[in-house]
Amino acid sequence: xxxxxxxxxxxxxxxxxxxxxxxxxxxxxxxxxxxxxxxxxxxxxxxxxxxxxxxxxxxxxxxxxxxxxxxxxxxxxxxxxxxxxxxxxxxxxxxxxxxxxxxxxxxxxxxxxxxxxxxxxxxxxxxxxxxxxxxxxxxxxxxxxxxxxxxxxxxxxxxxxxxxxxxxxxxxxxxxxxxxxxxxxxxxxxxxxxxxxxxxxxxxxxxxxxxxxxxxxxxxxxxxxxxxxxxxxxxxxxxxxxxxxxxxxxxxxxxxxxxxxxxxxxxxxxxxxxxxxxxxxxxxxxxxxxxxxxxxxxxxxxxxxxxxx
Amino acid sequence: xxxxxxxxxxxxxxxxxxxxxxxxxxxxxxxxxxxxxxxxxxxxxxxxxxxxxxxxxxxxxxxxxxxxxxxxxxxxxxxxxxxxxxxxxxxxxxxxxxxxxxxxxxxxxxxxxxxxxxxxxxxxxxxxxxxxxxxxxxxxxxxxxxxxxxxxxxxxxxxxxxxxxxxxxxxxxxxxxxxxxxxxxxxxxxxxxxxxxxxxxxxxxxxxxxxxxxxxxxxxxxxxxxxxxxxxxxxxxxxxxxxxxxxxxxxxxxxxxxxxxxxxxxxxxxxxxxxxxxxxxxxxxxxxxxxxxxxxxxxxxxxxxxxxx
Numbered sequence: 126x127x128x129x130x131x132x133x134x135x136x137x138x139x140x141x142x143x144x145x146x147x148x149x150x151x152x153x154x155x156x157x158x159x160x161x162x163x164x165x166x167x168x169x170x171x172x173x174x175x176x177x178x179x180x181x182x183x184x185x186x187x188x189x190x191x192x193x194x195x196x197x198x199x200x201x202x203x204x205x206x207x208x209x210x211x212x213x214x215x216x217x218x219x220x221x222x223x224x225x226x227x228x229x230x231x232x233x234x235x236x237x238x239x240x241x242x243x244x245x246x247x248x249x250x251x252x253x254x255x256x257x258x259x260x261x262x263x264x265x266x267x268x269x270x271x272x273x274x275x276x277x278x279x280x281x282x283x284x285x286x287x288x289x290x291x292x293x294x295x296x297x298x299x300x301x302x303x304x305x306x307x308x309x310x311x312x313x314x315x316x317x318x319x320x321x322x323x324x325x326x327x328x329x330x331x332x333x334x335x336x337x338x339x340x341x342x343x344x345x346x347x348x349x350x351x352x353x354x355x356x357x358x359x360x361x362x363x364x365x366x367x368x369x370x371x372x373x374x375x376x377x378x379x380x381x382x383x384x385x386x387x388x389x390x391x392x393x394x395x396x397x398x399x400x401x402x403x404x405x406x407x408x409x410x411x412x413x414x415x416x417x418x419x420x421x422x423x424x425x426x427x428x429x430x431x432x433x434x
Numbered sequence: 435x436x437x438x439x440x441x442x443x444x445x446x447x448x449x450x451x452x453x454x455x456x457x458x459x460x461x462x463x464x465x466x467x468x469x470x471x472x473x474x475x476x477x478x479x480x481x482x483x484x485x486x487x488x489x490x491x492x493x494x495x496x497x498x499x500x501x502x503x504x505x506x507x508x509x510x511x512x513x514x515x516x517x518x519x520x521x522x523x524x525x526x527x528x529x530x531x532x533x534x535x536x537x538x539x540x541x542x543x544x545x546x547x548x549x550x551x552x553x554x555x556x557x558x559x560x561x562x563x564x565x566x567x568x569x570x571x572x573x574x575x576x577x578x579x580x581x582x583x584x585x586x587x588x589x590x591x592x593x594x595x596x597x598x599x600x601x602x603x604x605x606x607x608x609x610x611x612x613x614x615x616x617x618x619x620x621x622x623x624x625x626x627x628x629x630x631x632x633x634x635x636x637x638x639x640x641x642x643x644x645x646x647x648x649x650x651x652x653x654x655x656x657x658x659x660x661x662x663x664x665x666x667x668x669x670x671x672x673x674x675x676x677x678x679x680x681x682x683x684x685x686x687x688x689x690x691x692x693x694x695x696x697x698x699x700x701x702x703x704x705x706x707x708x709x710x711x712x713x714x715x716x717x718x719x720x721x722x723x724x725x726x727x728x729x730x731x732x733x734x735x736x737x738x739x740x741x742x743x
Binding site: 149151165166167168169172197199200202203204205206207208209210212213229231232233234235236237238239241242244245246250251252253257265266267268269270271272290293294295296297298299300301302304305306309312313316 | 458460474475476477478481506508509511512513514515516517518519521522538540541542543544545546547548550551553554555559560561562566574575576577578579580581599602603604605606607608609610611613614615618621622625
C-alpha cells in the first residue's frame with residue numbers, strides 16, 4: 126500500500142508544482158455575490174450556504190491547477206451545525222474535483238479524545254460519506270506523543286497524513302516556539318521525525334509532515350535539516366509575507382522540484398479581486414490569475430534553485 | 435460588569451464546592467440504553483441523538499449538584515454536522531439547568547482564524563441561539579499571544595472566560611511541557627498571568643484560567659505560585675488518577691474553599707455503573723452516587739486543608 130507521502134508526490138508531480146490553495150472564507154472579504162454570509166439578519170443556514178457557494182467556485186478555480194486544497198474549519202464552525210454541513214459538502218466537492226483535502230483543524234487532545242477526532246476528521250465515522258472526510262489534517266503537538274498516536278494509527282492503515290505545527294507563521298509564534306535552548310521547535314521536529322519513522326514511502330518522506338511558516342526564511346534550511354523526512358506545509362505565502370525565492374531549502378530534489386512540501390496561499394488567491402491591479406475585475410477571474418501567477422512564481426523559483434544546485 | 439472569575443465564584447459558592455462534571459460520551463462506555471450510538475448500522479443522526487439523550491440524563495444528574503459542566507466537543511464532532519447539532523442542543527440544555535458550560539475544545543490558531551473560533555464558540559454568531567454558546571473554553575497556547583487575543587476581547591466585554599493548557603494530565607505531557615530550563619509550562623504560565631492582568635474580578639482571579647493536570651500533585655503548589663490570578667481547571671480526578679487530598683494547593687482560601695479552581699471528573703462519574711461495586715445498578719443512580727461521593731471527598735479535603743492552614 127502506498128502511504129500519504131507517495132500519494133501526495135504523485136498528485137503534485139501530475140501538476141508539476143507544490144502549490145496548495147487555502148480555503149479561508151473570511152466573511153468580511155467575500156465578494157459581493159456572497160455578501161449574505163456576513164448579513165446578521167439572514168438565517169444561519171443561508172449564511173453558511175453562501176460560504177459554501179463561494180468555496181464551490183474556488184474549488185472550480187483550484188481543479189486541475191493544484192493537487193490539494195486546505196479548508197480552514199473555523200470559518201465553517203462559525204455557523205455551528207449549519208457550518209459543519211457545509212464543511213462536509215465542501216470536502217466532498219473537492220474530492221469530486223480530484224483534489225486532495227488537508228483539513229486545517231489544528232486539533233490536539235489527550236488520547237481517548239484524540240481518537241474521536243482522528244475518526245471524525247481523518248478516518249471517517251460509519252455513517253459519514255467517506256468522500257466528506259479529509260486526506261490530511263493539521264495537528265497541534267502541545268500534549269505530546271499520546272495525543273498524536275490515534276492519528277498515526279489511521280495513517281498506518283491508509284494513505285492519509287498529518288501535518289504537525291512546528292514553527293508557525295504568525296507574529297507571536299516565537300513566544301513559545303523559541304522557548305529554551307535548543308528551542309522548542311527543535312524538540313517538536315525531533316518528535317515529528319520519530320512519529321514518522323515507521324510511515325515512510327518510496328519518496329523518502331513520511332506521512333507525518335510539519336507546518337513551517339514561510340515567513341521565517343532564514344530558518345527554512347535549518348528546519349529542513351531537522352526534518353529530513355517530513356513533508357512540509359508552508360503557509361504564509363503571499364498575504365502573510367512569504368516569497369517564492371525563499372522556498373528552495375524546503376524542496377531539495379532538483380529532478381522533482383515539487384517534492385518536499387506544499388506551499389499555501391489563501392487570501393492572496395481568493396481575495397485577489399480586492400488588489401488595486403484587479404479593480405473592477407470579476408473576483409473569480411482575479412483568483413484564477415492570482416493562482417496562475419503564484420504557480421508560475423513557485424515553479425520558477427524552484428527550477429532556478431535547481432539550476433544553482 | 436462582573437467578569438468570568440466573579441461569576442464562577444458566585445456559582446461555586448452557591449453549591450459550596452468546586453466540582454465540575456465532564457461530559458465525555460465515549461461510545462464504547464455508554465450504558466445499554468444508548469448502545470445505538472455505537473452501532474455502525476444505525477444512521478448517523480440516530481447515533482448522534484443517542485449521545486444527546488445520554489448527555490441530557492447526565493445534565494439532570496449535574497443540575498443543582500455542580501456549578502458547571504465541561505462537554506468534550508470531539509465526541510460530538512464524531513458525528514459531523516449531526517454531532518454539532520446535538521452539541522448545540524446539549525449546551526442549551528445545560529443552560530436551562532442553570533449550569534455554566536466550559537466547552538472543552540482546545541482550539542488554537544492564528545489571529546484571523548482564532549477570531550472565527552472565538553465568535554463561534556464563545557461570543558456567539560448572530561443566528562446561533564445565545565444559550566447554545568459556551569461560557570468558557572479550553573484553549574491551546576502553542577501559537578502565542580495573537581492566537582489568544584480574539585478570545586480575550588470576548589472576555590473583556592462579557593462575563594466569559596478561557597482556560598489555557600499549561601500542564602496537562604496525559605502521560606506524554608512532559609515531552610514538550612517540560613522542555614527547557616525553566617520548563618515550557620512556566621513560560622505559558624507567565625503568559626497566562628499577562629493575558630489575564632486586565633481581566634481580574636473582585637475575587638482576585640482573572641478571566642484567563644489554566645488547565646493543570648491533577649495527576650502531577652507535587653507540582654500543584656508550584657503551578658499555583660506561578661499562576662496566582664488564574665482560576666485553575668484540574669482534569670484527571672478519578673479515572674486519570676488524581677486524588678482529593680492533593681488538591682489543596684490549588685484552593686488557597688480557607689474561608690472560601692471552593693475558590694481558585696474547578697476539579698473535573700468525567701468517566702469516573704458518567705460510567706460509574708461499570709465499577710464492580712455498582713454491578714447491576716441503574717447507570718444514572720450509579721452516576722449520581724459517584725458525583726455525590728466526589729463532591730463529599732473534595733469538600734472534605736478542602737476543609738481539612740482549611741483546618742491545617
